Amino acid sequence: MSVQDCKMTGMPWISPYLCVLDVDKSVEFYQKAFGFTVVEGVVKNEEGISMHCELKYQGSVVMVGLQGASDKIVRAPASSSVPSPISLYVYCENVDEFCSLAEKNGAEIDLKPEDTFWGDRICRLKDLDGYSWSFATHVGQKED
Numbered sequence: 001m002s003v004q005d006c007k008m009t010g011m012p013w014i015s016p017y018l019c020v021l022d023v024d025k026s027v028e029f030y031q032k033a034f035g036f037t038v039v040e041g042v043v044k045n046e047e048g049i050s051m052h053c054e055l056k057y058q059g060s061v062v063m064v065g066l067q068g069a070s071d072k073i074v075r076a077p078a079s080s081s082v083p084s085p086i087s088l089y090v091y092c093e094n095v096d097e098f099c100s101l102a103e104k105n106g107a108e109i110d111l112k113p114e115d116t117f118w119g120d121r122i123c124r125l126k127d128l129d130g131y132s133w134s135f136a137t138h139v140g141q142k143e144d
Contacts, residue, residue, distance in 0.1 A: 015061040016088060019074050020129045023050035026064050029128050030055050033105035035098075036062065057090065077130030087124070087132040095137040099123040102135075115139065 007013065020026040023042060027050075030036040039054035039061065052065045067076050077084040092098040096113045102125050103109055110132065111124035119141040125133045 012060055015063055016086075017063040017065060018129065018131055019067045019076050020064045021067060021076050021079055023053055023064055023066050026128055027053050027055065029106055030062070030064075033102040033107045033125075033127070034133075035101075060090075062088075078128065084126075084130055084132040087134055089134045089136065092135045092137060095121050095123055095135050098135050098137075099125065107133075115142065117141070 018026075027038060027042060031038070034057065036055040036057045039056050041053070042050045043052040045051050050066065051069050052063065055062045055064065067074060067079065099107075099109065099113050106128060108126040109123065110126055111122070111134075113121055113123040115121050119138055120136040121139045122134050122136040125135065127133060
C-alpha cells in the first residue's frame with residue numbers, strides 16, 4: 001500500500017471536524033460568511049435530520065456534524081458554556097474584506113484586522129457555534 005492509498009482521494013491530510021448545533025444553519029453560515037462550498041451535500045438520517053456535511057475552502061476540507069450524534073457528550077462551544085478549546089487559522093486573499101463580509105453574514109468579531117509581528121494581517125471571528133477562527137493575509141514583516 002502506498003502512502004496515498006491510506007486516505008480518501010481528494011481529502012487533505014488534516015481536516016477539522018466541528019460539532020455544531022444545527023448542521024443546516026452552520027452550512028449556510030459557512031457558505032455566506034466564510035465562502036466555503038459544500039463538497040457533496042448534507043447527509044441526513046432516516047428522520048430527515050441533517051447530520052453531517054463536508055465543506056471546502058481553497059483545497060482544504062472542514063467537516064461539520066450534529067452535536068451529540070455519535071458521542072452524546074460532545075457539545076459545540078455555544079451550548080457547552082466552555083470557550084472554544086481550539087482556534088482555526090486560515091489564509092484568505094484580503095483579510096479586511098473577508099472580515100467585513102463575515103460580519104455582515106453573522107460572524108462575531110473578536111479581533112478586528114490588525115498587523116502582526118510575523119507579517120500576517122489577521123482578524124479573529126467567532127462562528128454560530130462558538131468556534132474561534134483567525135483569518136489572515138500575509139503582508140510581510142514591517143521593518144523597524
